[in-house]
Amino acid sequence: QVKLVESGGGLVQAGGSLRLSCAGSGRTFSRDTMGWFRQPPGKAREFVAAIRWSGGSTYANYADSVKGRFTVSRDSAKNTVYLQMNSLKPEDTALYSCAAAVIIATMTDPTKYDYWGQGTQVTVSS
Numbered sequence: 032q033v034k035l036v037e038s039g040g041g042l043v044q045a046g047g048s049l050r051l052s053c054a055g056s057g058r059t060f061s062r063d064t065m066g067w068f069r070q071p072p073g074k075a076r077e078f079v080a081a082i083r084w085s086g087g088s089t090y091a092n093y094a095d096s097v098k099g100r101f102t103v104s105r106d107s108a109k110n111t112v113y114l115q116m117n118s119l120k121p122e123d124t125a126l127y128s129c130a131a132a133v134i135i136a137t138m139t140d141p142t143k144y145d146y147w148g149q150g151t152q153v154t155v156s157s
Contacts, residue, residue: 033057033146035129040151043119047155051114053129053148060146061107064132067114068141069125069153079127080114081138092138097123119155126150 039051053065066081080103082091091103102115112129128151130144137143 035060035131035146035148037127037129037148037151040127040153042154042156045119045121045155045157047119048115048117049119049153051116051127051129051151051153053112053114055110055112055131055146060110060112060131061105064135064138064144065103065105065112066130066132066138066141066144067103067112067127068130069123069127070150071122071125076128076141078139078141082112083135083138094139116153119153121155121157123153124155125153127153 034056035053037053043049064083067079068076069079070076078094080093082089082103082105100118105112129148131146132144135143
Protein backbone atom coordinates (compact mmCIF):
# COMPACT_ATOMS: atom_id res chain seq x y z
CA GLN A 32 0.00 0.00 0.00
CA VAL A 33 1.43 3.35 -1.06
CA LYS A 34 1.31 5.94 1.70
CA LEU A 35 2.50 9.46 2.45
CA VAL A 36 2.41 10.47 6.08
CA GLU A 37 3.00 14.03 7.23
CA SER A 38 4.20 15.07 10.65
CA GLY A 39 5.61 18.10 12.42
CA GLY A 40 2.61 20.39 12.49
CA GLY A 41 1.43 22.20 15.59
CA LEU A 42 0.75 25.53 17.22
CA VAL A 43 3.44 28.21 16.99
CA GLN A 44 3.62 31.93 17.60
CA ALA A 45 4.10 34.36 14.74
CA GLY A 46 7.77 34.60 13.84
CA GLY A 47 8.42 31.03 14.90
CA SER A 48 9.48 27.99 12.91
CA LEU A 49 8.27 24.49 12.19
CA ARG A 50 9.68 21.63 10.14
CA LEU A 51 7.22 19.37 8.41
CA SER A 52 8.14 15.89 7.28
CA CYS A 53 6.48 13.65 4.72
CA ALA A 54 7.49 10.01 4.85
CA GLY A 55 6.70 7.75 1.93
CA SER A 56 6.18 4.00 1.97
CA GLY A 57 5.02 1.32 -0.40
CA ARG A 58 7.15 2.56 -3.29
CA THR A 59 10.22 4.68 -3.91
CA PHE A 60 9.51 8.37 -4.33
CA SER A 61 13.12 9.36 -4.97
CA ARG A 62 12.50 10.29 -8.62
CA ASP A 63 9.03 11.74 -8.17
CA THR A 64 8.18 15.38 -7.98
CA MET A 65 7.20 16.03 -4.37
CA GLY A 66 4.90 18.91 -3.53
CA TRP A 67 3.52 20.65 -0.49
CA PHE A 68 0.06 22.19 -0.57
CA ARG A 69 -2.03 23.84 2.10
CA GLN A 70 -5.68 24.53 2.69
CA PRO A 71 -6.50 27.46 4.98
CA PRO A 72 -9.80 27.34 6.87
CA GLY A 73 -12.70 27.98 4.51
CA LYS A 74 -10.45 28.39 1.49
CA ALA A 75 -9.29 26.34 -1.47
CA ARG A 76 -6.14 24.25 -1.52
CA GLU A 77 -3.09 26.21 -2.66
CA PHE A 78 0.41 25.40 -3.81
CA VAL A 79 3.22 26.00 -1.33
CA ALA A 80 6.41 24.39 -2.66
CA ALA A 81 7.67 21.49 -4.74
CA ILE A 82 10.94 19.78 -5.52
CA ARG A 83 11.98 17.57 -8.42
CA TRP A 84 15.04 16.14 -10.07
CA SER A 85 16.47 18.19 -12.92
CA GLY A 86 19.68 17.38 -14.77
CA GLY A 87 21.15 15.37 -11.91
CA SER A 88 20.31 17.92 -9.25
CA THR A 89 17.17 19.14 -7.54
CA TYR A 90 14.98 22.03 -8.57
CA ALA A 91 12.62 23.73 -6.14
CA ASN A 92 9.66 25.96 -6.81
CA TYR A 93 7.84 28.15 -4.26
CA ALA A 94 4.67 30.16 -4.03
CA ASP A 95 5.39 33.88 -3.88
CA SER A 96 3.81 34.06 -0.43
CA VAL A 97 6.44 31.74 1.09
CA LYS A 98 9.58 32.59 -0.89
CA GLY A 99 12.49 33.41 1.38
CA ARG A 100 10.71 31.88 4.40
CA PHE A 101 10.09 28.24 3.47
CA THR A 102 12.57 25.66 2.17
CA VAL A 103 11.70 22.31 0.65
CA SER A 104 14.22 19.48 0.69
CA ARG A 105 14.34 15.73 0.36
CA ASP A 106 16.26 12.75 1.70
CA SER A 107 15.93 10.05 -0.93
CA ALA A 108 17.56 7.44 1.29
CA LYS A 109 14.76 7.95 3.80
CA ASN A 110 12.06 8.38 1.16
CA THR A 111 11.17 11.61 2.93
CA VAL A 112 10.59 15.22 1.95
CA TYR A 113 10.74 18.17 4.32
CA LEU A 114 9.31 21.66 4.52
CA GLN A 115 11.24 24.03 6.77
CA MET A 116 9.02 26.97 7.64
CA ASN A 117 10.55 30.07 9.18
CA SER A 118 9.17 33.50 10.07
CA LEU A 119 5.68 32.04 10.23
CA LYS A 120 2.70 34.36 9.93
CA PRO A 121 -0.92 33.90 11.04
CA GLU A 122 -1.89 33.66 7.37
CA ASP A 123 0.22 30.50 7.11
CA THR A 124 -2.37 28.72 9.27
CA ALA A 125 -3.65 25.76 7.25
CA LEU A 126 -3.77 22.02 6.81
CA TYR A 127 -0.50 21.15 5.06
CA SER A 128 -0.41 18.10 2.78
CA CYS A 129 2.35 16.52 0.77
CA ALA A 130 1.89 14.91 -2.60
CA ALA A 131 3.89 12.91 -5.11
CA ALA A 132 3.77 12.98 -8.89
CA VAL A 133 5.38 10.33 -11.07
CA ILE A 134 5.32 12.44 -14.22
CA ILE A 135 4.46 16.11 -14.05
CA ALA A 136 4.85 19.23 -16.12
CA THR A 137 3.22 21.79 -13.85
CA MET A 138 4.48 21.51 -10.29
CA THR A 139 1.90 23.94 -8.95
CA ASP A 140 -1.18 22.04 -10.19
CA PRO A 141 -2.58 19.72 -7.50
CA THR A 142 -4.57 17.73 -10.07
CA LYS A 143 -1.29 16.45 -11.57
CA TYR A 144 -0.20 14.65 -8.38
CA ASP A 145 -0.79 10.92 -7.98
CA TYR A 146 -0.44 10.32 -4.25
CA TRP A 147 -1.50 12.40 -1.26
CA GLY A 148 -1.02 12.34 2.48
CA GLN A 149 -3.73 13.11 5.02
CA GLY A 150 -2.15 16.36 6.11
CA THR A 151 -0.83 17.97 9.26
CA GLN A 152 -2.33 21.07 10.86
CA VAL A 153 -0.24 24.20 11.28
CA THR A 154 -1.65 27.01 13.42
CA VAL A 155 0.19 30.30 13.80
CA SER A 156 -0.99 32.61 16.56
CA SER A 157 -0.53 36.38 16.44
